[in-house]
Amino acid sequence: MAVTFKLNGKSQSVDVSPQMPLLWVLRDTLGMTGTKFGCGMALCGACTVQINGSPVRSCVTPVSTLAGKSVTTIEGLSPDASHPVQRAWAELDVPQCGYCQSGQIMTAAALVDKKVAPTDADIDEAMRGNICRCGTYQAIRAAVHTAAKYRAAKGAA
Amino acid sequence: MANRRDFLKVSTASAGGLLLSFWLPESSPLAAQQADSLIPGTPISTAPRFNAFIRIAPDDTVTFQIHKAEMGQGTVTSLPQLLAEELDCDWKNIRTEFPAVEPEYGPMMGVFGSQSIRTSWVPLRKAGAAAREMLVETAAKQWKVDASACHTDNGFVINNSTGARLSYGSLAEAASKIPPPAEPKLKDPASYRFIGTSPKKRDTAGKIAGKTIFGLDVIRPGMLYATLQRCPVFGGTVASFDASKAKAVPGVKHVVQISNGVAVVADSTWAALEGRKALTVKFDEGPRAVNSTASLRKMFADLAAKPGATARKEGDAEAVLASVMKDSVMKDSAAKKVESVYEAPYLSHAPMEPLNCVAEVTADGCDVWASTQIQQTARDIAAMVTGLPKEKVRIHTQYIGGGFGRRGRADFIAEGVEIAKAVNAPVKLTWTRDDDLQHDTYRPGSYTKLAASLGPDGMPTAWTGRVVSQSFAGLRNGVDSTAVEGVADMPYSVPNVYVDYHNPDTGIPCSFWRSVGYSQNTFFTESFTDELAHAAGKDPVEFRRALLQKNPRLLGVLNLAAEKAGWGKPLAAGRHRGVAVVNNIGSYNAQVAEVSVEKGKVKVHRVVCAVDCGVLVNPAIAEQQIQSGIVYGLSAALKQAITMDHGRVLQANFDTYDPLRIDEMPVVEVHIVKSTAAPGGLGEASTPTIAPAVANAIFAATGKRIRTLPIRPADLV
Numbered sequence: 118m119a120v121t122f123k124l125n126g127k128s129q130s131v132d133v134s135p136q137m138p139l140l141w142v143l144r145d146t147l148g149m150t151g152t153k154f155g156c157g158m159a160l161c162g163a164c165t166v167q168i169n170g171s172p173v174r175s176c177v178t179p180v181s182t183l184a185g186k187s188v189t190t191i192e193g194l195s196p197d198a199s200h201p202v203q204r205a206w207a208e209l210d211v212p213q214c215g216y217c218q219s220g221q222i223m224t225a226a227a228l229v230d231k232k233v234a235p236t237d238a239d240i241d242e243a244m245r246g247n248i249c250r251c252g253t254y255q256a257i258r259a260a261v262h263t264a265a266k267y268r269a270a271k272g273a274a
Numbered sequence: 275m276a277n278r279r280d281f282l283k284v285s286t287a288s289a290g291g292l293l294l295s296f297w298l299p300e301s302s303p304l305a306a307q308q309a310d311s312l313i314p315g316t317p318i319s320t321a322p323r324f325n326a327f328i329r330i331a332p333d334d335t336v337t338f339q340i341h342k343a344e345m346g347q348g349t350v351t352s353l354p355q356l357l358a359e360e361l362d363c364d365w366k367n368i369r370t371e372f373p374a375v376e377p378e379y380g381p382m383m384g385v386f387g388s389q390s391i392r393t394s395w396v397p398l399r400k401a402g403a404a405a406r407e408m409l410v411e412t413a414a415k416q417w418k419v420d421a422s423a424c425h426t427d428n429g430f431v432i433n434n435s436t437g438a439r440l441s442y443g444s445l446a447e448a449a450s451k452i453p454p455p456a457e458p459k460l461k462d463p464a465s466y467r468f469i470g471t472s473p474k475k476r477d478t479a480g481k482i483a484g485k486t487i488f489g490l491d492v493i494r495p496g497m498l499y500a501t502l503q504r505c506p507v508f509g510g511t512v513a514s515f516d517a518s519k520a521k522a523v524p525g526v527k528h529v530v531q532i533s534n535g536v537a538v539v540a541d542s543t544w545a546a547l548e549g550r551k552a553l554t555v556k557f558d559e560g561p562r563a564v565n566s567t568a569s570l571r572k573m574f575a576d577l578a579a580k581p582g583a584t585a586r587k588e589g590d591a592e593a594v595l596a597s598v599m600k601d602s603v604m605k606d607s608a609a610k611k612v613e614s615v616y617e618a619p620y621l622s623h624a625p626m627e628p629l630n631c632v633a634e635v636t637a638d639g640c641d642v643w644a645s646t647q648i649q650q651t652a653r654d655i656a657a658m659v660t661g662l663p664k665e666k667v668r669i670h671t672q673y674i675g676g677g678f679g680r681r682g683r684a685d686f687i688a689e690g691v692e693i694a695k696a697v698n699a700p701v702k703l704t705w706t707r708d709d710d711l712q713h714d715t716y717r718p719g720s721y722t723k724l725a726a727s728l729g730p731d732g733m734p735t736a737w738t739g740r741v742v743s744q745s746f747a748g749l750r751n752g753v754d755s756t757a758v759e760g761v762a763d764m765p766y767s768v769p770n771v772y773v774d775y776h777n778p779d780t781g782i783p784c785s786f787w788r789s790v791g792y793s794q795n796t797f798f799t800e801s802f803t804d805e806l807a808h809a810a811g812k813d814p815v816e817f818r819r820a821l822l823q824k825n826p827r828l829l830g831v832l833n834l835a836a837e838k839a840g841w842g843k844p845l846a847a848g849r850h851r852g853v854a855v856v857n858n859i860g861s862y863n864a865q866v867a868e869v870s871v872e873k874g875k876v877k878v879h880r881v882v883c884a885v886d887c888g889v890l891v892n893p894a895i896a897e898q899q900i901q902s903g904i905v906y907g908l909s910a911a912l913k914q915a916i917t918m919d920h921g922r923v924l925q926a927n928f929d930t931y932d933p934l935r936i937d938e939m940p941v942v943e944v945h946i947v948k949s950t951a952a953p954g955g956l957g958e959a960s961t962p963t964i965a966p967a968v969a970n971a972i973f974a975a976t977g978k979r980i981r982t983l984p985i986r987p988a989d990l991v
Binding site for chain 2: 133134137138141144145146148150151152153154155156157158160161163190191192198203206207210211212213214215216217218219222240241242244245246247248249250251252253254255256257258
């Protein structure tokens with residue numbers, strides 16, 4: 118059964134088992150490996166993408182639920198890593214091993230879209246579903262604050 | 275399975291020469307989508323080669339071969355700093371590759387034991403200096419002047435008298451052909467321009483764009499996807515299996531038995547996982563099906579009642595202890611004896627990138643794409659499984675999504691290669707998170723008895739330790755040094771010391787876990803040292819200072835951490851401090867943790883960490899590694915344990931093996947001592963000290979002594 122949805126701004130049709138989670142459609146069917154597998158049970162956040170602008174765990178999202186929706190992955194967040202969150206991440210050199218960072222960035226991007234000046238408590242609440250085993254949390258917290266400033270400046274311009 | 279000793283033997287004796295030899299043409303559309311990615315070695319540089327580490331192309335591109343792996347510890351940035359420092363090249367012209375296994379890289383290829391900088395410090399600077407001298411000599415010959423009449427500047431050789439300049443790229447072809455100098459001259463540290471600085475990490479750009487290719491991201495033309503059903507009990511074997519339902523799952527292509535279980539191979543990971551769910555396997559579980567956490571604890575405690583193999587003996591600690599009356603102050607003496615039992619659980623590594631292996635076996639040989647910490651082990655295992663000579667095995671090192679020691683083992687590579695061989699196609703084997711937690715090679719659990727006597731002045735007169743923790747790194751005179759490290763080499767000056775060791779037979783696979791024996795033993799000894807300080811009525815920092823007079827570098831970090839943390843100064847209401855120190859992996863580390871405890875809930879607010887790691891190559895990476903080690907250790911101290919029943923691991927995912935999350939992250943402050951000593955390690959430096967620093971702060975807060983990890987709320991109320 119073919120499903121059609123918007124992927125990073127372009128129409129995408131896939132003909133796979135309707136139960137196949139978006140994560141595996143992205144990685145195995147479409148060869149887009151920026152979205153990561155970490156737990157398969159929405160417990161770690163490594164697979165986070167945005168669906169209609171909200172952060173969603175792609176590992177538990179059957180592809181059949183996506184008809185007509187708009188999916189953004191790390192590959193589509195910006196063409197050149199210029200999204201305010203990516204700029205902040207680069208400035209603070211956040212990643213260590215980097216494996217969880219696609220998911221961290223997709224969650225953070227949704228946060229700064231929603232909150233102009235997120236507090237530490239806002240960051241805790243939005244980001245606590247994203248595990249980083251390297252322990253980059255302190256850098257992530259600082260980078261989200263920086264990203265929010267970039268986002269606000271961009272919005273004002 | 276090859277162990278550390280085997281691979282040392284193998285790697286020094288093996289032949290190779292594969293540096294240039296291999297990259298398959300990319301033909302599938304999926305592979306083409308990865309063409310602009312950071313697949314290391316795409317394409318492998320064929321530029322003029324100066325030595326095992328350096329190639330320079332006519333367009334001035336300098337390619338460094340990174341003979342380690344990158345798992346977040348910064349090797350693709352810090353190792354180029356060493357090379358670029360002595361080569362004197364332009365930082366913006368550098369690219370890096372992970373080379374094939376070659377004898378030239380010696381036994382220290384791979385990343386383990388916080389060795390990357392330590393083992394590269396001399397050879398990489400020499401490699402850079404040698405290439406630079408070859409470039410200078412070539413330019414001098416062209417100008418018909420002496421090499422001493424030339425100097426280099428950021429990728430150019432310059433004629434001192436005429437000011438003429440020749441780029442490294444223009445000289446490379448000729449320079450690469452002259453004999454390398456035997457003893458190249460190294461720079462005066464005063465003129466360093468890369469070492470001691472923090473350039474932006476070279477892999478950040480790929481990692482924030484989702485472009486970096488980790489092992490699990492490798493796609494090969496015609497590749498199939500595999501999962502493996504293993505026996506839930508260690509050492510068990512497949513008795514029989516019924517593949518009919520699995521084969522009926524759409525997309526499933528093969529169901530095959532291999533050494534470690536039954537593999538389901540399909541056209542997507544999802545189909546392989548669905549196929550595995552439908553598979554029926556009967557296992558012969560073997561003798562370890564009786565293991566439980568309670569039975570293991572009893573086995574360990576029984577052993578701890580008996581003398582073990584001697585790990586350290588100085589003076590006669592047992593006689594001194596026997597002469598001190600147990601439990602109390604003697605009527606006519608201030609001497610005291612303190613005795614405690616400490617316990618730590620088995621732990622899983624749980625890197626974010628689940629274990630995986632892409633393998634392809636053809637008549638021409640075997641190719642393995644893997645995020646491996648030790649390339650030689652990976653190669654040797656693949657050779658063993660395929661029966662091919664080692665020269666026919668090509669390991670393509672990929673970026674690692676977290677290792678922490680787990681990826682030093684090659685069980686997942688053996689499995690991937692065996693499946694690829696069985697189905698005669700390129701295969702990607704993916705471990706799920708429950709595979710990872712239930713088939714890890716674990717940090718061994720430990721049951722350790724510590725005892726000490728204090729003299730009338732309150733200072734220790736004797737110290738004994740009995741460690742019960744299973745061996746995985748080999749026994750010498752009955753002792754596995756990795757099991758007793760931290761206890762046997764506890765850093766304090768005590769006149770009588772005795773440490774012995776038991777190796778319980780559990781059948782549980784174990785291996786190196788970030789900071790190895792220190793990960794549990796430093797918790798034991800530093801908590802116990804706190805007990806002694808309190809028994810002596812002394813301040814825990816003052817007590818340690820008195821015992822570290824012969825250990826100036828450890829004393830130095832203790833003093834620095836105490837000063838920066840404001841030790842002894844008033845704290846916000848409800849907050850308390852604890853301190854701990856360790857000397858491991860050639861570095862010195864002290865931490866002061868600031869903690870509050872409310873209704874059994876521990877909150878770690880702030881950690882002040884002082885480090886002496888000798889010469890500092892990259893301060894920003896060093897600070898990140900210290901933060902990282904603290905988070906890893908704090909996750910274990912507060913939240914994690916692997917437990918067993920009926921021989922099965924009970925944890926299956928992050929809901930039951932939960933790491934620290936951002937809302938639990940303390941503020942971590944890192945202070946690094948300036949030093950000209952040879953570099954020490956950093957990746958494992960800060961992991962051991964966080965648990966005892968927190969536990970000692972909990973004692974300050976509540977009067978409750980934590981002797982078992984993880985810290986349980988029930989122990990605090």
